[in-house]
Amino acid sequence: QVQLVESGGRLVQAGGSLRLSCAASGLIFESYSMGWFRQAPGKEREFVASINWSFSSTAYADSVKGRFTISRDNAKKMVYLQMNSLKPVDTALYYCAAAWGRRNAVRNRGEYDYWGQGTQVTVSS
Numbered sequence: 001q002v003q004l005v006e007s008g009g010r011l012v013q014a015g016g017s018l019r020l021s022c023a024a025s026g027l028i029f030e031s032y033s034m035g036w037f038r039q040a041p042g043k044e045r046e047f048v049a050s051i052n053w054s055f056s057s058t059a060y061a062d063s064v065k066g067r068f069t070i071s072r073d074n075a076k077k078m079v080y081l082q083m084n085s086l087k088p089v090d091t092a093l094y095y096c097a098a099a100w101g102r103r104n105a106v107r108n109r110g111e112y113d114y115w116g117q118g119t120q121v122t123v124s125s
Contacts, residue, residue, distance in 0.1 A: 002026040002114045004096045009119030012086055020081040020119060022096030027114070029053075033102040034072055034079040035112060038092035038121075045095065049081060050105035059105035063089075086123045093118040 008020040020036070035050035049070040050059045058070055069082040079096060097112035106112065 002098070004098060004114055004116035006094060006096045006116045006119035009094060009121045011122045011124060014087055014123055014125050016086050016123070017082070017084045018086065018121060020083065020094055020096075020121070022079045022081075022116060024077040024079070024096075024098065027098065029077040030074050032098040032100055032113075033057075033104070033106045034070075035097045035099065035106055036070060036079075036081045037095045037097060037109060038090075039095070039118075040092040043092075045109060047107050047109065048094070050099075050107060051079070052102065052104050052106075057104040059107050083121070086121075088123045088125045091121060091123045093120050 003025045005023045030053045033052045036048040037045050038048050039045040047061050051070045067085045072079040095118045096116040098114040099106045099112045
């Protein structure tokens with residue numbers, strides 16, 4: 001049974017930083033590209049960042065490029081999202097996702113096979 005469990009979300013002031021974590025279990029972690037998505041109230045779930053299994057390919061939404069960094073630890077089956085210079089528009093429920101068998105980072109939400117339950121990030125102005 002595949003599980004993705006996010007953590008690290010909380011209330012933070014604008015300009016602050018957070019690191020989100022996602023713990024994976026029940027899958028061969030190295031076989032998956034991993035991604036982070038977010039969904040704000042009343043909006044569609046949107047791509048944030050992705051990384052492939054070998055760390056050779058990463059992708060970011062334009063809105064977070066230069067502020068967010070995705071990383072992974074294959075030995076620990078963990079994926080992280082370091083978020084700096086946070087803005088109120090970054091407020092959302094952040095989801096971790098896994099896409100099987102992809103060579104590169106994956107932007108398309110429909111290509112992901114497994115999803116976590118999400119962790120809430122709230123940025124106050």
